[in-house]
Amino acid sequence: MMGIAVCRNIFLSPINFTTMLSKISFASRTLARNARGVATIQEVLKSQVPQKQADLLALKKEHGDKVLGEVTVDQCIGGARGVKCMLWETSNLDAEEGIRFRGHTIPDCQQILPTFKGPAGPENGEPLLESLFWLLLTSEVPTKAEVDGLTADLHKRAASLPSHVVPLLNSLPKDMHPMTQFTIGLNAAQTGSAFAKAYQDGAPKTEYHEYVLEDVLNVVAQLPEIAATIYRNVYFDGVVSKDTSLDYSGNFCRMLGYDDKGFDELMRLYLCIHTDHEGGNASAHATHLVGSTLSDPYLAYAGGLNALAGPLHGLANQEVLGWIQGIQKQMADEGKEVNAETITQFTWDTLNAKKVIPGYGHAVLRKTDPRYSCQREFALKHMPDDELFKIVSTIYEVMPGILTEHGKTKNPYPNVDSHSGVLLWHYGFTQFQYYTVLFGVSRAVGALSQLYWDRALGLPLERPKSVTPEFIKKFCESQ
Template identity: 55%
Template sequence: MSASILRTSRTKPVWSALARARFSSTAPKNTTLKERLAELIPVELENVKRVRAEHGKKAFGPVIVDQLYGGMRGLPALIWDGSVLDADEGIRFRGKTIPECQELLPKAPGGAEPLPEGLFWLLVTGEIPTQEQVTELSKDWAARSAIPEFVEEILDRCPPTLHPMSQFSLAVTALNHDSAFAKAYQDGVSKKEYWGPTFEDSMDLIAKLPNIAGRIYNNVFGKGKLAAIDPAKDYSHNLSTLLGFGDNAAFVELMRLYITIHSDHEGGNVSAHTGKLVGSALSDPFLAFAASLNGLAGPLHGLANQEVLLWLSKMQSKIGENASDEAVKEYVWATLKGGQVVPGYGHAVLRKTDPRYTAQREFALKHLPEDPLFKLVGQIYNIVPDILLEAGKAKNPWPNVDAHSGALLTHYGLTQMQFYTVLFGVSRAFGVAAQLIWDRALGAPLERPKSYSTAAIEKMFKDKS
């Protein structure tokens, strides 16, 4: 295995010393998340004011015509505080790599993976919470977890043939009925106070997602009576229980890791950007996140891990479970020569192995090293990059997060691929909600970029010539 494949977020940092200093402290004890946020908002308002005063009139990156036609790829156009994605080192959550989060964030008793509750605290505040603060956050989400009866009825009336992501979006949209922000706005709340009801909606949103996801899974795949949220358990444990896997400690650990690493991936991806865009219209977090889910449901975004699993399954059926390296190489070449891509390899931004892939690989090596599908994933990991480089098919021939997650879920019996994007959606709520809170706290404006027609672009350059 080449050393370059193993390069992850442990390599060169992109954060300045100042940024790392701002986002490296631990949370003060004996304070709730909302109390701490209220303390941080005026500090960050002054920081944003300072940055704009010092740098607001400076150019920030070139814009070329190809970027306009190419889906704004690489165009610097958003502020997203929770995470930054670097081409070489991968994702950092408030300046911290995935290995650092795994080390520093609180864990469940006897667990080794970070609790998503701690990751959410980090995304919101830039601080590492205490074990007690994370426990209180778990209890708070459990207390908020019930979904309205009419939302249950909406889900129960959906035909099982309706895609789980469509059901997910319907249910989240319907939660708008009880939005604290929508009510406060109607009542004339001050703009300076927008963040408070946005925070409450965001907390309710995240808290209710396990019940929504569990009900969809139960209705579509027929898993019997739906379990109840246990107020003494953490978020991932309750989600696992609602899916019917709560008795499997390793699956619960996988959910803790899965939610953490899928929670945020800076602001330019479709689901994150959609949530920010819709939220900028002062749509409440439920409406904004429902829009995010509709973007996540697209085959170029959240469905990628399904495509990987289908490709792996077809490979196994054709060449067998314990195929030779030569047989795998022939199958990969046949895929490429057939005009198809190798799913799970390459990334729009990353130019090294996705650290989220590495985290999942390390989990598999610890918990399921002899699993046949994981062995195939590892075999492909050693073979595909060199083939892609030889074929000239990818600027980045290294695996991304989707190359691995399906194999892990399948190992533990969650084989219903149509449901995988729902789990991705539960995770992505953490990053979208954290940014929505800060957008309201900082008074972020309505997003309204300028667009041009092809004729206007031609005229612009003709006039300059």
């Protein structure tokens, strides 16, 4: 009887049923993976591509004329918000649930993906970025041995950074914005593109994805040295040291000049949760759009980085940090304690001045961003007494109620940017102008994983239809 009751409860709850199916699917994939033994990421993808191609053709043939939604004039004028017009393999963003990477939530990933210390699970630390990279590319959860193989491969590929890139970065003005330098460095590394050479040599379309994969792996491998060179040049002595006995994130921390296991763990978490946020965000979409012209992954992701550099996209966390520090300074200047009451007054003063509260609200989400939640859990575990974290925590307690009362915010809950700057600041990473470069290192993993599948599935040049204001007016008047 107990079994019947449990089954009834599972099937009555859509969330439980979805979770159950996900676990069954994960278990079956795990069995298949264990039977396969240790494989390289190239071997896994080679086995998947033919079936994926066939599945997409079947989907198009059977359902190609079905309508996914309608486009309103507001959506046309308002940045195509909510228009379903992109195919995206690697992640999906739900308004209530948040991000799922290949069907797995962030807590799922923390439970199932290998960590630096070994098996999956929060007791062993945060997931390795390489493990999430494998998941996004293949849709499969890798073993620790497979992740170690990918780590070694990325370290090896990092050494192939063209010799002219670092001298070029060294020659750039120190006051040039780090994101501008980052884009320059990646564009300069494009001389090593395997896809660009293969295309020039006449490679057939059926092989494009093989060369794109080489570029994707190389770009992800080479970005840390480009990023670290910029950081060390602008803020320190220009010296970049490596430790390839560590994982991708740990080695990146050493290249930046940080030797702190706590910061290593933060960087693993930070890089993982910023990798992908479905395809409609500006940096992912820009990468997809530029890549659809058959620009190689270097050029395509340089487009994504330029989108990420915009104040409405990748610069948000430094704005949040500045706002929080503004609260702290004003309260200190006025001799007041930072608490729920004073933060409430500061918030209303901000809103009454027609200013936006940074870090709250999201274009899609209607609940607290799971990426915020996992960063909060990290802070509670590693830095519960940090003064800025205490302010962030108090803001979290009062802000949703204030914004709900204010009535002009669709989502009164915090997003990922509400927390990340405070965590970085705690570990002494105070150069907030550089924060977006960290975001850029991470987002490459998601955007370029999708770019691989764009070429493997033969997706076409992206070319939506635009309309003039006169067309819209005449069309609407004729209805």
